[in-house]
Amino acid sequence: MSLNYSFQFDAVLEAWPLLAKGTWITVQLSLTATVLGLAVAILGAWAKTSGPAPLRWLVNAYIELVRNTPFLVQLFFFFFALPAFGLRWSAYAAALVAMVVNLGAYATEIIRAGIESIPRGQIEAGLALNLKRHQVFRYVILKPALKAIYPALTSQFILLMLSSAVVSAISADDLTSVAANLQSQTFRSFEIYIVVAGIYLALALAFSLLFRFIYGAALDYPDRR
Amino acid sequence: MRTFGTPEFLFILAAARWTLALSAMAFVGGAIGGLLVALARTSESAVARGVATVFVQVFQGTPLLLQLFLVFFGAPVLGWDINPWIAAGVALILNTSAFLGEIWRGCIQAIPRGQWEAADALGLHYVARMRDVVLPQAFRIALAPTVGYMVQVVKGTSLAAIIGFTEVTRAGQIINNATFQPLIVFGSVAAIYFVLCWPLSLLAGRMERRQAAALAR
Numbered sequence: 001m002s003l004n005y006s007f008q009f010d011a012v013l014e015a016w017p018l019l020a021k022g023t024w025i026t027v028q029l030s031l032t033a034t035v036l037g038l039a040v041a042i043l044g045a046w047a048k049t050s051g052p053a054p055l056r057w058l059v060n061a062y063i064e065l066v067r068n069t070p071f072l073v074q075l076f077f078f079f080f081a082l083p084a085f086g087l088r089w090s091a092y093a094a095a096l097v098a099m100v101v102n103l104g105a106y107a108t109e110i111i112r113a114g115i116e117s118i119p120r121g122q123i124e125a126g127l128a129l130n131l132k133r134h135q136v137f138r139y140v141i142l143k144p145a146l147k148a149i150y151p152a153l154t155s156q157f158i159l160l161m162l163s164s165a166v167v168s169a170i171s172a173d174d175l176t177s178v179a180a181n182l183q184s185q186t187f188r189s190f191e192i193y194i195v196v197a198g199i200y201l202a203l204a205l206a207f208s209l210l211f212r213f214i215y216g217a218a219l220d221y222p223d224r225r
Numbered sequence: 226m227r228t229f230g231t232p233e234f235l236f237i238l239a240a241a242r243w244t245l246a247l248s249a250m251a252f253v254g255g256a257i258g259g260l261l262v263a264l265a266r267t268s269e270s271a272v273a274r275g276v277a278t279v280f281v282q283v284f285q286g287t288p289l290l291l292q293l294f295l296v297f298f299g300a301p302v303l304g305w306d307i308n309p310w311i312a313a314g315v316a317l318i319l320n321t322s323a324f325l326g327e328i329w330r331g332c333i334q335a336i337p338r339g340q341w342e343a344a345d346a347l348g349l350h351y352v353a354r355m356r357d358v359v360l361p362q363a364f365r366i367a368l369a370p371t372v373g374y375m376v377q378v379v380k381g382t383s384l385a386a387i388i389g390f391t392e393v394t395r396a397g398q399i400i401n402n403a404t405f406q407p408l409i410v411f412g413s414v415a416a417i418y419f420v421l422c423w424p425l426s427l428l429a430g431r432m433e434r435r436q437a438a439a440l441a442r
Contacts, residue, residue: 005302068376068422069415070383072394077415080407165288169387176290189298197291204286 011186012195015178022178023199025092029174030161030207033096037103037160044108046137049115059108066105072166074098079170095167095174103160110152114145147219154211158204165200175199229406234413240396241417243310247382247392250314252375255321262326264355267333277326284323290384292316297388313385321378328374332367333359369436373429376422383418393417 012019044062047055066074078101079094118141126140127133146153168176179196183189227233265277284292293316300307336359344354386395397414401407 005304064423064426065415065419068380068426069418070380070394072383072386073397073411073415073418076394076397076401076407077411080401081411084406084408162286162288165290166384166387168290176288179294183298190295190302193291193294193298197287197295200288200291201283201286 007191008188009191009195011188012182012191015182015186018178018182019175019196019199022173022175023203025173026161026164026175027203029092029096029099029167029172030157030164033099033103033160033164034157036096036100037107040100040104041107041111042142044104045111045115048108048112050137063105063108066102067109071098071102071163072169074102075167075170091167091170091172094170095164095172098167099160099164102163103156106156107153110149110156111145113152114149115141117148118145143219144223147221147223150211150215150219154208157211158207161203161207162200226405227403229400229404229409233400233404233410237393237396237400237410237413238417240391240393241421243390243392244379244382244417244421247310247313247317247385247390248375248379251317251321251378251382254314254318255325255378258318258322259325259329262322263329263333266326266330281323281327284320285327289316289320289381290387292320293384293388309385309388309390312388313382313390317378317381317385320381321374324377325371325374328370329363329367332363332370335366336362366436369429369432372425372432376425376429379421379425380418 044059047059051059075095075098078098079091082094083089122140122144123136126136131140164174165176167174168180171177171180175196179192183192186192262277262281265273266281268274293313296316296319297307297309297312300312340358340362341354344358349358382392383394385392386398389395391399393414397410401410404410
């Protein structure tokens with residue numbers, strides 16, 4: 001097979017300030033969505049395990065809806081359909097909300113599984129020590145639950161960062177949006193997407209190192225597991 | 226200006242056959258690729274293990290959308306003419322191979338070591354050992370997560386819309402551009418995906434619970 005194509009990475013490399021800015025926006029979107037999505041998920045998991053029945057039903061409907069429709073469609077829904085109610089917002093805001101809503105549903109199920117893995121006796125022991133109900137949830141249930149499901153939860157965070165490439169479909173200024181703009185100006189599509197795929201790969205590695213560091217700092221205490 | 230009515234809904238619904246065709250293609254191709262990845266990842270050859278590990282790392286560590294772009298814009302570089310349908314199919318097959326391969330590797334490794342050793346002791350060579358001893362047992366554990374992963378495959382096909390392939394999501398965009406009724410248009414699109422995916426999710430959940438109950442006994 002002869003390759004009649006000369007690779008030209010100059011145009012891509014010259015655009016490094018744009019790529020750096022796009023990378024930063026992707027990182028910023030992902031980290032913000034991770035923190036907010038985690039908060040949603042903790043509330044959702046609490047509602048599913050100890051909330052009243054109507055609330056449990058509502059959370060279940062939310063989870064099933066989000067998990068059985070594509071992220072791209074959710075994104076279009078937030079970006080195009082919500083302004084029909086008079087809510088005007090930027091592509092960035094719509095992208096962030098879509099990411100939070102998406103992660104919230106997946107992470108709720110993961111954290112719920114973690115909470116259900118806590119033995120009943122441990123919760124009763126917490127109550128017997130005269131801890132308040134919210135203290136029991138915070139220290140006796142949530143923290144060990146997070147430790148138990150940490151690998152599943154952090155790989156969900158990384159999946160979210162990778163699927164954030166999809167927000168380029170509404171031009172949210174993220175890394176893939178920058179790449180799409182560059183390719184329409186330089187026509188060096190293949191070179192650009194190779195470089196950008198490499199940046200995502202590096203980000204995925206950096207995120208997994210960050211999560212390993214957080215584990216060591218916050219959750220690496222001895223237990224029976 | 227058009228308003229959203231039955232013909233518009235039917236246009237989107239008709240595009241579901243392309244979503245289904247793309248999903249079937251990705252799943253069948255991904256199952257073959259995934260089996261190769263799983264076998265390579267559990268093989269005794271360090272080269273096969275290394276190649277498969279790099280393949281999985283690359284396809285699990287980069288966005289599916291970028292993989293799609295690379296196939297779509299990369300094929301002309303190699304001198305191949307490619308249309309969005311083939312590009313989406315190839316990218317989805319490669320991506321599904323990596324993810325199913327990793328799921329199945331876990332299932333193969335969950336088969337107790339003693340089974341492998343017993344097969345070895347009976348003088349079974351590699352093919353017979355995998356075909357008659359290890360894979361049938363791994364298949365039973367793999368069924369529930371595989372059905373669950375099919376939901377991800379169906380949802381993943383929506384990205385083909387971005388390179389202009391008219392499946393359900395792209396059909397929704399076309400209708401939305403003509404009617405400017407995004408709420409009902411994307412609501413309908415979401416409903417179609419939900420009808421395709423929810424039964425698979427329920428089935429996967431039921432299989433998982435039955436398996437857990439069987440293991441608890």
